[in-house]
Amino acid sequence: AQSVTQLGSHVSVSEGALVLLRCNYSSSVPPYLFWYVQYPNQGLQLLLKYTTGATLVKGINGFEAEFKKSETSFHLTKPSAHMSDAAEYFCAVSSYNNNDMRFGAGTRLTVKP
């Protein structure tokens, strides 16, 4: 079975500061890894994904994540936080032909002015 652990249910940063949201995964097969963002009262929107190839992936809104197999991690970063980044962020894992994406518990990002 695949699973994801997000370290830190709540992260608070100042506007302009680095954003780092942590995600570790468990998978017995090559994983597909995703980050989604959820704004209040909305559905989940795909930020970025890793499937194969380049381990540093870039997504929307200036976010990027790096797949590190040796550390079983897929941390999400953004160099400079903006107020509009305040939301709930979910890391997720799946694999080829799985049809069963598993989500972490989510990390709420707060951005202080």
Added chain:
Amino acid sequence: DTAVSQTPKYLVTQMGNDKSIKCEQNLGHDTMYWYKQDSKKFLKIMFSYNNKELIINETVPNRFSPKSPDKAHLNLHINSLELGDSAVYFCASSQREREGYTFGSGTRLTVV
């Protein structure tokens, strides 16, 4: 033109009632899903359907019954609603796992 649409957006009902949530996707995807998000924001997969066939059925009370009349629709019917069923239910669809899932905007179910 909404890719994955759910109706209704809000649903308030009494314990013991039966209710349905509808989901439609216009992306041409083969696979559709229902997820439940609880009050702590935890997302749990409930069902997945591929081309109208059930492929995943997590440990969900049999009061929950998904129905897929065609591959563009996946409805969720819930019998004998309980207080613990209160949550946000999300429908999603996908074509290939590597592309990720497209989610609807959710249905907030409140059982009183």
